[in-house]
Amino acid sequence: MRTILKTLLRNRKAAFGAAIVGLFLALAAAAPLLAPYAPNQRAAKPHEPPSTEHVLGSTRMGRDVLSQTIHGGRTSLLVGFAAGLIVTVIGVGIGVTAGYFGGRVDEALNLLTNISLVIPNLPLMLVLAAFLGQTSPFVIAAIIGLTSWGWGARVVRAQTLSLRQRDYVLAAELLGEPAWRVITIELVPNLISIIGFNFIGSVLYAVITEATLEFLGLGDPMALSWGTMLYHAQTTSALRVGAWWEVVAPSLALAIFGSGLSLINFGIDEIANPRLRSLRIPKALRAAFAK
Template structure:
């Protein structure tokens, strides 16, 4: 008996999409759980890593290769030349040497503040949410107090009360860390409250595991992408905050940072004198380092929010499907010709 049902042709775009998906996933090995917590390599992530790695390498190796940045010469405000790559300041100091030491100082402050702020936010956010009860309410109240206080005015007030002789690198780092952990603590608290009610955490508590081990083994690994994102954000905020304080004259008095370079360039009337080589390099280093960390943070956000990764993968598969469709149309035209 003849089948009179109409025949349906396969949907070409859907079939092409399936082929593209299979071609993209063919030969891939299952990724380990630790690899799943790492961001997927993308051009933006690679560009961010190159920027951050290059500036960090310059801050680490640069001070070992340049001359003394405090040496005063007779050649003041000289433009870039073979002798001085980035010219000299008003007192004849080499700008490139100052830039190397200033980059190292800003990186140290960013690293110290990132570590301290992450520890504080993890303590008040994760520990309080896991314990619950009065401890959670007390920690939340303490976090909210720091959250509603404007950050930059508080930093300016605290730095203003610290004597200039005691206003060193560690002092500025501690001040920035104390005023910059509250927002991250709220995020970690919300994530911990969600993880605390899951079955494997409840099984560990029923089995009699200590609270410290449950947090370290069951909860903390799930929060590593969030902690990494908060750490990167804290480093960016610390470098920008230190630059703002130093530009106002409230920075570290005995340390060289990118903010102090901008401060001395302002006091030396570099802008009005046209000495762009004095203030542009430190500002450019701050901008490029912040952009690199932001690109890295965007890639970490894909781990925290899988929807962002799915959107990117969908666009990638759509591009592969479009290329396959164009190649199929080209082959058909050549065959018809």
């Protein structure tokens, strides 16, 4: 694990992305200490513009936007990582099982994966969220996780089929190793890059999707997150009255956090695929073009 982390942090994109994500995680963990006000405290006048006292202004209810953004990140990140974990566990479990055992097991799981891929995720989540009413963030995480694992399962299955015929897997089978041990010891460690790529992409997708569902009013308006901040800004016509800061703060948080996750994904892709690194233009060639 240390070797993987060192290799990852040597990549500039991955290191910069990890720094962004780490900053957001630190802010979320220390929110009660770092936020200048309680998230629901009326600390200013309605729609007060940014100032030295309220750096990101205030909402229609006089609540400090900076404090709400810091506290809202706790819910949004928790939902994102929880949904990403569910997606990864289901996708890896189904993909590895289908690819390793093959035969009827592969056919049955592949059919289930195809069904998951054919059904549009966002409309399905909209229907489920609307059916359940104003759902809590954790229910939204469960909905996202249980409906979005198909792509990851398909990729893991394809890679498992390739690894299935490797010499070290065949040797483990000839030695009488049980299937669970072959999967966990021989196959899964060689799928780490794909699993990491799938997890980070799922977290990014979950954070954006959760904000989308809550912005549409399908979440719990009493649960503070970046999505509910946008929902309340919409219902109070923040942009229409000129309170642009109420929309910009959670939107920027989503964009910056998403950029950090994307940079980590780009870094993992470059590490896993050396051809991408070889496609970089040499410095001498760039200097020649610059002249």
